[in-house]
Structure formats: structure tokens, C-alpha cells
Amino acid sequence: MADLSALFTPSRVAVIGATEREGSVGRAVMSNLQESFDGDIVPVNPNAEDVLGFPCVPDIAHASDVDLAVVVVPADVALTVIREAAETGVENVVVISAGFGEAGVEGVARERELERIAAEYDLNLVGPNCIGVLSTPVGLNATFGPTNALPGSVSFMSQSGAIVTSVLDWANDQGIGFKDVVSLGNKTVLDETDFIEEWGEDSETDVILGYLESIEDGRAFIERARDVTRDTPVLVAKSGRTDAGAKAAASHTGAIAGSDRAYDAGLAQAGVLRVQSMQDLFDFAQLLSGQPLPDSTGVGLVTNAGGAGVMATDAIGDSRLSLASFTDETLDALADALPQEANRYNPVDIIGDADAARFRRALELVLDDENVGAVAVLSAPSAVLSYDDLAGEIGDLQRESGKPVVACLMGGARTASAARRLREDGVPNYFDPARAMRSLDALAAYREVRTREYDTPTEFDVNRERARRVLSPGSSHDEPRLGVEAMELLSAYGIPTPASEIVETPADAVDVAAEIGGPVAMKIVSPDILHKSDIGGVKVGVAETDVHDAFEDLVTRAYTYQSDATILGVQVQEMVDTEAGVETIVGMTRDPQFGPLLMFGLGGIFVEVFEDTAFRVAPVSEREAREMTHEIDAAPLLRGARGRESVDVGAVVEAIQRLSQLVTDFPAILELDINPLVVTPEGVTAIDIRLTMDQEQL
Incomplete structure (x- = not known):
């Protein structure tokens, strides 16, 4: 792993292309550094004596001990100055300049040369075509964005510079702070995997966030992120979910986008929580950075507004959460503490005339209940309730209980000071009860990540040479597509065939x-x-x-x-008696980012009609293969639904693992379907196969 510490904590920054010209990127970067940076600033410009009061040097060779070079010159000059910076010993470079891989054939050639220079000098290079980087502990704002970041414990990376500037502007308004922010740009050298690994070892980063349009190396991402997510939550908004979105992302970044199913599977296997919107990204981050993990999925709701409680209950029904069932002791205590008209069952409705003291008593009792893992406080404004007082009670009780608490103090301007108070106590406030429940669901999801066990994939005793002979042109075929003539391939890897x-x-x-x-x-x-x-x-x-x-x-x-x-x-x-078992499908398609993407589901002639499938990136462990058999809607058929005898699920799990090993061993296999794979109480039998391969890789 590259040492990126000096990238975020430089003592001396050179801006190559610094200028005082109004409206220029070079001036914006200099102004941002001048405003907040604790270290030395060295403008590089052969045509100026000073920039914004800082003495200029004509080229980077005249600057000594530079930790970070920020390049803002045109692309056709950038390669020269980057090489000069590297030759003077600069190890960290941020290339803001555009005109590389996103800019046609000439730009692609420039980017390849940039990659060669970075490899030759072992540069930590961000970009090109980015807006820069910032780090609040040292006041580093090496960007040309209009807004600096507030201090915080969240580190954020984005493949879109526009998302960075928009997020910073919005986050300042919301009082949300950051530790580090990186505009990834074209990711010629440093990419999302590098920054996840860096921030995973950073004690000042509590949560890692990302807006991504592509992932450069899916396999490396899974392996490194899996280690990080054991201790640090990682949340990613991955755009390009639809075909049109993927094409738009590719045209925006010049990157090849893999399938969305591969991203879903890969992110999940890495322990990364994928979110569907920027709002969810920061909603979840606020809770994950400020609250403990729940010991159960049971949620207690306390509200003075019945409608808010119903909305929250509906949202719980759409999540992995559950509405907690209170103990008899809690129910009795609530009955004694609340007015007769109140509802003591979950959600607890303490009715509209409740003040902060009544909220406190109800919250104390609900938080003390052993069946409650987390609590949501839902409130509508009333003349007898001070939101500021209620915010203070919520913060105090959360600290005392050690359980996660979210607030939903609904309203407009009257909520502002209470929300600030809650934020200081690490308790997020949401206007919409559904947002609050989705955030608690993310907290529960990360709890599952933290407790997840990862196993090493089983290495089966197989006949690779026999498999290679089946695949080799001239053995039984000269075509890139094979059908049943490749059945021997399955036998070579221990998958039963008739x-x-x-x-x-x-x-x-x-x-x-x-x-x-x-x-x-x-x-x-x-x-x-x-x-x-x-x-x-x-x-x-x-x-x-x-x-x-x-x-x-x-x-x-x-x-x-x-x-x-x-x-x-x-x-x-x-003949195989398909009536005695279940027809399933086991398959693989090779994704450009993640490699072999395994599929398991209901098979036979209806596979494309029902699309009842589960996916994982290979290689998979026994545990991951078994999870696939549980995830499909037809899983009850495997386990004896409606009086049928259960089939040999263990044999299915082994077949998935053996296929995983096969497609990992032979990158030449681009697509492969075993359909049907008939599963009976006695085992599995592969009835048919079709595959496509790249013969040049054999």
C-alpha cells in the first residue's frame, strides 16, 4: 500500500500554474490554500514574481522540500511539469488539469503517458481531471471549489467534481463536517481502493463515504475493503444502475462500467453498504459516525403524533428492523407514567399535550427495555413542547443508555436550534420518519457486517489438464461457443453428469x-x-x-x-428424473471490473421468465455459496415446501463452489450456464451446458 500521509498532511505545497488572473483555476487554488492552510505555499509561474503575496519560483526545480504539487496548467504542458516535479523528489501530485482520458484519442494517449511517468517515479497521483483534495486537520484546501469543509470525522471521495462542490456547500448548511475529501477524477493512479485502505487505517476517520461511477479493480476492491469494513463503515452511492445510466457514467468518466448486479454482489461481499441516493449517503453517515451499534433489530418508537408512528412502523416493515415487543414490566411502567388516553404499546403515543418531561419518562422506560435495540423519538410541534428542551433530554438519555437513538422532530425553523443541539450530541434529526428508519436499518446492516465471518474458498481436487483439453480448439471443436460437447468439462471439476x-x-x-x-x-x-x-x-x-x-x-x-x-x-x-427434484441453474458471466460473477437460481425453461436468481463474485466460500441458495424466492422448494421431500442442498452448495473454482482457474471462459442442474434428495446432476470463451486466453 502507498503511504498517502503526506498527501493529506503536507508541510509545503507547490501550485504549478498559480496566477492572480480573476476567474482562473490557478487563482482559486491559491486563494483556498491562503485562506486556511497551516503550511508553506509555493506558487510556480515563470511569468510572475509573486501570486497573492507569495513569492513565485519559475519552475518546480527551484522549490525545495515540496510534499505536494498541485498541477493546474494545460494538459499539453502538464506531463512535462509532472516529470520535473518527480525528478525533484515530489512524491504526491494532484492533477487538476483536464484533457486526458475523457478528451478523445489524444487525451487517452496523454493519460497513458501520465500513467507511465507515475509508475516510473512511484508517484501518489490524484486525478487528472479533478477539482483537488482537502484535509481539515491541517487546513488543506487544494481545490478550486467555492466552499471549504467543516472539520469532522467523515472522509469522502467522489468520481464527480460537481458532486464534491455541491456536497460541501450543502454540508456546510447542515453543519456536517469532514476529515478528508478527494475528487478522484480519472483515477489514473490512485483510485477508490487506495483511499478506502488509507482511511481504514486513519484513527480520525469514523466513516468512509464514496460517490462512484465505476470501480477500477473489483477483485482488489473486495479484498481490501473487506478488511476495512470490519472496523470502519464504508458507504457508497454507485450510479449507473440502469443501462442508460451506465452509458452516461462511461461517457462522463471514460471508464468501462460493469453490470449493476456485479456491483451489488461485490459491494455486499466487501461489507460496503450501497445507498441509492446522496440523501441516504449522509443520513446514514450521521448515524454511523455518532451512534453505537444496536444489540438487536428491535426498535422502540415514542411519539406525540400518531401519524408519525404509523409512517415509522410502515418503514420498519420494509427493512431488516422489527417493532420491539415490550416486556410486561415496561408496559406496566408506561401505564403508570402516562395519561390514560396514551398508548403504552409500541409505538408509544404519549399524545399531543406531552411536554419534554413526559417524553423523558417514556424514553427512559423504552430504552431500559431488554427487547429494544434502538429508539426513535418522533414529534410534531405543540404549544406545550420545547424542542430545545426535548433535544437536551434525548442527548442525555442516549449517553446514559448506550443505545442508538434517532430523532424526528418535525417542523421548520423551530427545529433548527434543537437539531444543532442533537448534532452536537451525535444524534441525527430527520424530518421524515421513513428516513430515520432507513438510517437505523443501515446501522443494523453494518452490525451484520461487523459480525460476519469470512471463510477461505474450498480448493477441490480437480483435473485441470482434462478441462484444458476440452476447452482447447482442435480437441472437439474450433468454435468459441460450446454446448453439450463440453459436458466433460464439468466431470473434470467433479460436477456430476449423466x-x-x-x-x-x-x-x-x-x-x-x-x-x-x-x-x-x-x-x-x-x-x-x-x-x-x-x-x-x-x-x-x-x-x-x-x-x-x-x-x-x-x-x-x-x-x-x-x-x-x-x-x-x-x-x-x-434420462434424469426431473420430477423427483428441482430444476436449478448455476452460471457465470465475466464482468469487466469484478471478474467471474456467479449466478444461482430457479432453472429450466423458465429461468428468463422468473429471473429468480442470486449473485456472488467468484471465488466463493462454502458459506457464501450456501447464502445463495437461501436468497432466491424459490428457496422453500429446495427445503421441501408443500409436502415435498427436501433436496440435497449441500450438493448444490458444492456444485456452486466447484463452478467457482472452474471459472477462476480458466479466465478464458467468458460465460457459462449449467441449465438445468437437477437437484434431488440424492444429489445434483448437470443436464446441459453452454459456454462462450476467449480462445486466445487458453
Whole structure:
């Protein structure tokens, strides 16, 4: 890992391209540094004697002991000055200049050269095409944004500079502070993984936030973020969830975007909490940075407004939280403490004439209940209630109880001073009860991350050479797409398959069927016809006397469907009793960022209709594979729903792990589906396979 400490705590900063010209980036960076930075500022400009009162040097070679160089010159000059800075011993560079990978062919060439320079001199380089970095402990504001950050314990990175400036402006208004802020830009050298790792070791960062449009190396991100999230919560707003959004993100950043399913799976496996909006990002951050984790999912609600309690209850129903059931002792104490008209059951409605003292008594009792993991205080304004007094009571009780508390003091201007008081005590205030519950849900989600156990993937004894022979061109094929002719690949990795053989003549088909015995299944084998069922290219339960005619009929159907199709033959396969089990699918697609993305779900001909699937990034452990079998809606079918005998889920879990090992061992496999993988009480059997590969990688 690179040492980024001097990037955020420099003693001496050089601004290459500093100027006093109004409206210029060079002036904005100098002004921001002048306003707050504790260290030395060195403007670099060969055409000026000083900038904003700071003596200039003509080039970076004339500046000594520079910890951080901020580059704001045009792109065609930037490469030269960055090399000069590196040769003088500068290790940290922020390239604000645009005109690189986001700017066409010439820009891409510049960015590649920038990457080469950074590698040659081992530079910690942020950008290019960014607005800069800031760090509040040393007053560093090396950006050209209009707003500095307030001090705080949240560190934030963004792939969009506009998001940085907008967030800082909004956060100042809300009183939300930051430790470090980074505009990632094009991420030529340093990326999101580097900063997560840096902030994970930073004792002054309590929460890590990110707005990302892409992740450069998904596998590295998962591995490093998984270590960080054990101790520090990481929340990410990942845009580009839709196809249109992904295209817009790619055009914005010049980055290749992987599938949203891969991001969902990868972020979850890394312990990163993905949020859907910037509001959620900071709502959750406020709670995670200021409150303890709950010991249970039970939530107690105390309100003077019944409607707010109903809204909160609805939101709890949409989350992993539960409405806590109070003990008899709590119910009796609430009955004694509250007016007769009040409701002592959860949500506790202490009615509209409640003052701060009544709120306090109800809160004390609810917080003391052993079934309550967290509490939400919901209030509408009234003439007898002082929000300032209530805020003080909430802060005191939260500290005394050690349980997480959120407030929902609804209203406008009258809530401002109370909200500030709550914020000082680490208690966030939300206008909307649903926002408060979503934030508590995030707290509960992070509690699960902290307690999660990670296992090493099982390494099975497999026959890699046999698998390589099946995949190699010239062995049984010369095509990048394979079907049942690749069934031996599964056998090589220990995934059970029925007895079968591919034959080229009707006579051979009759002989194989006789050897297998009993009715057989027959399938056309062609790299040009992957959806065999759609053209009638599959026959099941074929009697031995009908095998000859079935062979000829299958070939005729194939040529009728596509006259120039390559026909490798017909597969004659042992019949598997699908009625005795459940048809599932196990598959993989190779994501450009995260690598092999595994899929498990309900299979057969309806897989694309129901889309009942779960995903993980390979390689997966036994625990992760088992989780996949629990996540699909059809999971009860595996465990014996409606009087059916439960199937061998352990065999499914092992098949997922073996496929995980296969696609990890062979990066040449781009896509692979085993469909159906029939699961019975006795085990699993792979009935069909199709895959696509990159033959150049074999």
C-alpha cells in the first residue's frame, strides 16, 4: 500500500500554474490554500514574481522540500511539469488539469503517458481531471471549489467534481463536517481502493463515504475493503444502475462500467453498504459516525403524533428492523407514567399535550427495555413542547443508555436550534420518519457486517489438464461457443453428469442408447444453436426403437432452422428424473471490473421468465455459496415446501463452489450456464451446458 500521509498532511505545497488572473483555476487554488492552510505555499509561474503575496519560483526545480504539487496548467504542458516535479523528489501530485482520458484519442494517449511517468517515479497521483483534495486537520484546501469543509470525522471521495462542490456547500448548511475529501477524477493512479485502505487505517476517520461511477479493480476492491469494513463503515452511492445510466457514467468518466448486479454482489461481499441516493449517503453517515451499534433489530418508537408512528412502523416493515415487543414490566411502567388516553404499546403515543418531561419518562422506560435495540423519538410541534428542551433530554438519555437513538422532530425553523443541539450530541434529526428508519436499518446492516465471518474458498481436487483439453480448439471443436460437447468439462471439476455420448450417425445413436439402457434424452449438438428447446432440438424419453428416427428428425430440424449451421452430431444421454427434484441453474458471466460473477437460481425453461436468481463474485466460500441458495424466492422448494421431500442442498452448495473454482482457474471462459442442474434428495446432476470463451486466453 502507498503511504498517502503526506498527501493529506503536507508541510509545503507547490501550485504549478498559480496566477492572480480573476476567474482562473490557478487563482482559486491559491486563494483556498491562503485562506486556511497551516503550511508553506509555493506558487510556480515563470511569468510572475509573486501570486497573492507569495513569492513565485519559475519552475518546480527551484522549490525545495515540496510534499505536494498541485498541477493546474494545460494538459499539453502538464506531463512535462509532472516529470520535473518527480525528478525533484515530489512524491504526491494532484492533477487538476483536464484533457486526458475523457478528451478523445489524444487525451487517452496523454493519460497513458501520465500513467507511465507515475509508475516510473512511484508517484501518489490524484486525478487528472479533478477539482483537488482537502484535509481539515491541517487546513488543506487544494481545490478550486467555492466552499471549504467543516472539520469532522467523515472522509469522502467522489468520481464527480460537481458532486464534491455541491456536497460541501450543502454540508456546510447542515453543519456536517469532514476529515478528508478527494475528487478522484480519472483515477489514473490512485483510485477508490487506495483511499478506502488509507482511511481504514486513519484513527480520525469514523466513516468512509464514496460517490462512484465505476470501480477500477473489483477483485482488489473486495479484498481490501473487506478488511476495512470490519472496523470502519464504508458507504457508497454507485450510479449507473440502469443501462442508460451506465452509458452516461462511461461517457462522463471514460471508464468501462460493469453490470449493476456485479456491483451489488461485490459491494455486499466487501461489507460496503450501497445507498441509492446522496440523501441516504449522509443520513446514514450521521448515524454511523455518532451512534453505537444496536444489540438487536428491535426498535422502540415514542411519539406525540400518531401519524408519525404509523409512517415509522410502515418503514420498519420494509427493512431488516422489527417493532420491539415490550416486556410486561415496561408496559406496566408506561401505564403508570402516562395519561390514560396514551398508548403504552409500541409505538408509544404519549399524545399531543406531552411536554419534554413526559417524553423523558417514556424514553427512559423504552430504552431500559431488554427487547429494544434502538429508539426513535418522533414529534410534531405543540404549544406545550420545547424542542430545545426535548433535544437536551434525548442527548442525555442516549449517553446514559448506550443505545442508538434517532430523532424526528418535525417542523421548520423551530427545529433548527434543537437539531444543532442533537448534532452536537451525535444524534441525527430527520424530518421524515421513513428516513430515520432507513438510517437505523443501515446501522443494523453494518452490525451484520461487523459480525460476519469470512471463510477461505474450498480448493477441490480437480483435473485441470482434462478441462484444458476440452476447452482447447482442435480437441472437439474450433468454435468459441460450446454446448453439450463440453459436458466433460464439468466431470473434470467433479460436477456430476449423466452418462452420455455424442454420435454422428443414427446407427451409432442406437448403439449408445442400447448401452445406456432404457429411454434416453437426445439433443442436437451445434455451436450455432444454443437454445435447442426453442427449435425442437431436444427429445426426452426416447425409446430404443425410436432412436434412429429421432436422430434424423433432430438433424432435419436443425438444418431447417439454420441451413448453414455447423452440426457436430447428436448427444444421446441417460434420462434424469426431473420430477423427483428441482430444476436449478448455476452460471457465470465475466464482468469487466469484478471478474467471474456467479449466478444461482430457479432453472429450466423458465429461468428468463422468473429471473429468480442470486449473485456472488467468484471465488466463493462454502458459506457464501450456501447464502445463495437461501436468497432466491424459490428457496422453500429446495427445503421441501408443500409436502415435498427436501433436496440435497449441500450438493448444490458444492456444485456452486466447484463452478467457482472452474471459472477462476480458466479466465478464458467468458460465460457459462449449467441449465438445468437437477437437484434431488440424492444429489445434483448437470443436464446441459453452454459456454462462450476467449480462445486466445487458453
